[in-house]
Amino acid sequence: MRGYLDVIWTRLKNYRNLGAFFYRELKPGVRVIYEKSVLVSPPDERVLAFGYIIAVCLKPLIGKDKDNVKKHVAEKKRELVPAMTTEIFQDKWCVLYLPPGDYHRFHSPNNWVVEKEGTLL
Template sequence: MQWRAFRKRQGETVASKWEINCYCMLPLRTVSRVWGWIADIELPKFLRPIVYGLYSNTFGVNISEAQPEEFTHYPSLSEFFARPLKDGVRVIDNDCCMVSPCDGTVLHFGTVDTEHVEQVKGVTYSLKNFLGEQSWKKGDSNANNYRHSLLHKPDVGNTLYQCVIYLAPGDYHR
């Protein structure tokens, strides 16, 4: 059973203090640094097509969009991970009211009608814990309704929206 389905069956929606403490105890910084060290290792040219080809097939990387397209051009996985795209591959539509800052899959979107926001993998966070104190609104913070205090012009019917975009490993590029 998925964790999200389990939590919903249990009637839980917000991450508990215990869950947050467990997450904070994970050695994420160490794992991140080790992975960064591995990703920066320069691969021999003969291995690059094998490693990057496997990575591309596994994660759906469209190498034909990259500039350059040759796997041998990228000395490390970090370089391949942040590969530049060819000019014109991602054109920003200036006539559209909203564009995505990245490639990815929209997991969740909609209005924020409560003091909580749903995030990846079904974990819900309080807006205040997720966004932090409003340092940009000195003395204007409404302690009773954090969501309402985020609105630019709450008296004219502004709405707060959220959108969660999942970046798969194949979606990363420069």
């Protein structure tokens, strides 16, 4: 936590609750995004697992470890691949974890709007 004190606006004791700390603002210039075409994820998440999906629809797997996620994807591939005929859709998936205390705000270098809100589980 000591490393975060130089990037926040106020002292830790001044946050009224844990939610206010999670969604805190950072000082200007702390997380600069230089290119508008780059994919970024400014929060301090950890990548728990990632891989490729072929014609598989994954539900978010919050709280699952990497082996369970890989097992789920493998099972879905076995179910769907024999039924496919001409098209193979290849996508990537990623599970991110935001530990308590880490920076939780999301930013985007692009001008976009969320049109449909999803659910975690």
